[in-house]
Amino acid sequence: xxxxxxxxxxxxxxxxxxxxxxxxxxxxxxxxxxxxxxxxxxxxxxxxxxxxxxxxxxxxxxxxxxxxxxxxxxxxxxxxxxxxxxxxxxxxxxxxxxxxxxxxxxxxxxxxxxxxxxxxxxxxxxxxxxxxxxxxxxxxxxxxxxxxxxxxxxxxxxxxxxxxxxxxxxxxxxxxxxxxxxxxxxxxxxxxxxxxxxxxxxxxxxxxxxxxxxxxxxxxxxxxxxxxxxxxxxxxxxxxxxxxxxxxxxxxxxxxxxxxxxxxxxxxxxxxxxxxxxxxxxxxxxxxxxxxxxxxxx
Amino acid sequence: xxxxxxxxxxxxxxxxxxxxxxxxxxxxxxxxxxxxxxxxxxxxxxxxxxxxxxxxxxxxxxxxxxxxxxxxxxxxxxxxxxxxxxxxxxxxxxxxxxxxxxxxxxxxxxxxxxxxxxxxxxxxxxxxxxxxxxxxxxxxxxxxxxxxxxxxxxxx
Ligand SMILES: Nc1ncnc2c1ncn2[C@@H]1O[C@H](COP(=O)(O)OP(=O)(O)O)[C@@H](O)[C@H]1O
Ligand SMILES: [Mg+2]
Ligand SMILES: [Zn+2]
Numbered sequence: 130x131x132x133x134x135x136x137x138x139x140x141x142x143x144x145x146x147x148x149x150x151x152x153x154x155x156x157x158x159x160x161x162x163x164x165x166x167x168x169x170x171x172x173x174x175x176x177x178x179x180x181x182x183x184x185x186x187x188x189x190x191x192x193x194x195x196x197x198x199x200x201x202x203x204x205x206x207x208x209x210x211x212x213x214x215x216x217x218x219x220x221x222x223x224x225x226x227x228x229x230x231x232x233x234x235x236x237x238x239x240x241x242x243x244x245x246x247x248x249x250x251x252x253x254x255x256x257x258x259x260x261x262x263x264x265x266x267x268x269x270x271x272x273x274x275x276x277x278x279x280x281x282x283x284x285x286x287x288x289x290x291x292x293x294x295x296x297x298x299x300x301x302x303x304x305x306x307x308x309x310x311x312x313x314x315x316x317x318x319x320x321x322x323x324x325x326x327x328x329x330x331x332x333x334x335x336x337x338x339x340x341x342x343x344x345x346x347x348x349x350x351x352x353x354x355x356x357x358x359x360x361x362x363x364x365x366x367x368x369x370x371x372x373x374x375x376x377x378x379x380x381x382x383x384x385x386x387x388x389x390x391x392x393x394x395x396x397x398x399x400x401x402x403x404x405x406x407x408x409x410x411x412x413x414x415x416x417x418x419x420x421x422x423x424x425x426x427x
Numbered sequence: 428x429x430x431x432x433x434x435x436x437x438x439x440x441x442x443x444x445x446x447x448x449x450x451x452x453x454x455x456x457x458x459x460x461x462x463x464x465x466x467x468x469x470x471x472x473x474x475x476x477x478x479x480x481x482x483x484x485x486x487x488x489x490x491x492x493x494x495x496x497x498x499x500x501x502x503x504x505x506x507x508x509x510x511x512x513x514x515x516x517x518x519x520x521x522x523x524x525x526x527x528x529x530x531x532x533x534x535x536x537x538x539x540x541x542x543x544x545x546x547x548x549x550x551x552x553x554x555x556x557x558x559x560x561x562x563x564x565x566x567x568x569x570x571x572x573x574x575x576x577x578x579x580x581x582x583x
Binding site for chain 2: 135137209211212213230231232233234235237238241252253254255256292316318319321322
């Protein structure tokens with residue numbers, strides 16, 4: 130039984146194969162009834178619109194059925210039932226479970242109590258492997274994954290997408306450039322681990338210093354809650370904003386990605402530039418999740 | 428006191444009849460070793476501690492000697508995490524009866540508490556913590572938290 134819990138569990142052959150598979154699906158090479166006898170349980174303990182809808186869309190495109198609890202608050206789950214018990218029960222109703230939960234490690238726990246495959250759709254500040262897989266998928270649509278220069282900008286401390294993506298990129302010998310406000314740097318333990326794995330991690334104070342040498346700029350959200358007052362938030366967020374001026378003279382093949390939703394990190398004027406790929410990135414969630422569902426349900 | 432036994436290693440500590448000598452402790456870690464084996468101000472065992480003793484092998488070392496007590500496997504596993512080069516000497520009738528090293532376990536089940544308050548292992552669930560022992564860090568196998576310092580402070 131195959132679970133997809135953490136990007137750390139996946140090796141390069143598995144990821145490459147999954148990306149390949151998603152490429153086939155995106156070019157309409159798939160059987161629209163391949164999961165017609167399957168039921169997917171969506172267990173979302175936290176609100177999420179995009180991830181949930183794209184899993185539902187992926188399941189529907191393959192002919193499968195999705196079931197879910199209407200509202201967690203109204204169910205036995207909020208009455209103190211352990212996640213372990215909920216998973217034991219729900220895995221009796223469905224052929225696979227997609228789980229979103231506020232606690233880190235929840236999906237790992239679920240995989241230990243489930244009798245069917247579990248896909249992690251985000252656990253707290255922890256892992257969100259389907260996001261990372263669609264990030265990699267989007268990059269390889271326009272660039273080879275190997276040996277490229279990837280800039281990560283924004284809140285790299287709390288942003289889980291940044292943690293998983295840098296880890297995944299270390300499988301591809303990429304050079305990672307990190308640019309973040311004071312206090313929101315990539316955790317030192319993670320930097321150490323990436324370097325131990327042979328990945329070059331370079332810290333920059335200003336994005337201007339490196340932007341012209343990047344192949345990918347991955348932008349993440351800076352949350353207002355991380356700052357003592359809105360003045361200091363605006364100060365920081367404006368100096369980390371991606372604008373058309375910033376992108377003058379960059380490599381012609383540069384792609385700008387963002388896991389969305391964005392707030393002020395990318396000026397809407399950038400949307401019309403050829404570098405902007407974040408909406409395509411979010412659309413890619415469907416073929417990538419179709420490939421994941423076929424992988425665990427095959 | 429039995430005078431006929433030559434006092435071992437530099438007279439720092441008097442000999443014991445039966446018990447355990449934990450030798451070659453990474454210098455400075457003796458008090459953490461005591462914590463691991465549950466020796467506090469209120470225990471009755473007679474314990475001697477020597478810290479920063481010169482030692483040919485590692486420069487400086489700590490030594491802990493406990494009367495009438497032998498270590499459990501689980502205690503030796505924990506000691507291995509903070510002092511991988513110790514030798515555990517079981518003393519019977521004033522003599523070194525057995526001597527063994529320790530091995531760092533690959534995984535720790537229910538040994539350390541995950542410092543991440545958001546980790547599922549700190550919620551009300553029927554599981555215990557699980558850490559992978561890597562060369563310089565402990566890795567939470569649930570939330571990926573890395574413990575790099577004060578391992579004893581995180582022990583349950
Ligand atoms: N009867 C005893 N009481 C207290 N400590 C002892 C006793 N016998 C040996 N030791 C200590 O146990 C450790 C191991 O002893 P031994 O095997 O003789 O030395 P080494 O490991 O240096 O070859 C040494 O630190 C020694 O001082
Ligand atoms: Mg000696
Ligand atoms: Zn943890």
